[in-house]
Amino acid sequence: MRILFTAAEIAARVEALAAEIARMLPAEFVMVGLLKGAAVFVADLARALDGAGACPEIEFMRLASYGSAKESSGVVQLIGDVPANLAGRPVLLIDDIFDTGHSIAYAAAELRRCQVGKLWTCALLDKPQRRQIAFAIDFVGFSVADLFVVGYGIDYAEKYRHLPYIGVVE
Ligand code: IMP
Numbered sequence: 001m002r003i004l005f006t007a008a009e010i011a012a013r014v015e016a017l018a019a020e021i022a023r024m025l026p027a028e029f030v031m032v033g034l035l036k037g038a039a040v041f042v043a044d045l046a047r048a049l050d051g052a053g054a055c056p057e058i059e060f061m062r063l064a065s066y067g068s069a070k071e072s073s074g075v076v077q078l079i080g081d082v083p084a085n086l087a088g089r090p091v092l093l094i095d096d097i098f099d100t101g102h103s104i105a106y107a108a109a110e111l112r113r114c115q116v117g118k119l120w121t122c123a124l125l126d127k128p129q130r131r132q133i134a135f136a137i138d139f140v141g142f143s144v145a146d147l148f149v150v151g152y153g154i155d156y157a158e159k160y161r162h163l164p165y166i167g168v169v170e
């Protein structure tokens with residue numbers, strides 16, 4: 001494994017991101033994480049947001065994206081439902097990686113269909129070289145090259161999510 005971001009580097013960036021988010025959003029909003037990849041990030045970001053003076057609620061939704069273990073097909077589907085009672089509420093949609101852009105764009109569209117209030121989007125990692133659609137994300141932790149990464153919630157065939165750092169399998 002080649003380490004890209006250590007646990008300490010991630011923690012420092014998450015803290016700065018929380019401060020940035022707390023400045024831009026109202027104090028009360030709903031974090032909606034995309035399972036499973038964003039679970040670890042949401043857990044750390046929520047606690048950092050407390051330090052930054054925000055008091056978010058935490059919800060999750062689950063998407064299925066079809067494709068091989070390393071390449072998404074661009075076909076995204078919702079598994080289960082959008083969290084209930086989000087109508088009119090400010091929402092921060094959170095994913096692990098903003099890659100082709102299909103997942104966040106699809107989840108944002110589903111949330112808008114439920115008449116959420118103002119919607120912001122956030123991803124820990126951004127791979128700008130891989131984008132297939134035009135979508136402006138509001139908050140990004142780190143920009144990375146076109147590499148397949150794992151760790152800190154991010155998997156390869158369900159492995160490596162438990163790692164406290166982000167790396168590239170060699
Ligand atoms: P998008 O729909 O192409 O933007 O893809 C986003 C999703 O693809 C993320 O939520 C990840 O689950 C997955 N993904 C994208 N890049 C990687 C990677 O490098 N490692 C593991 N999963 C990835």
Ligand code: MG
Pocket residue numbers: 034035036037038096
């Ligand atoms: Mg994912």
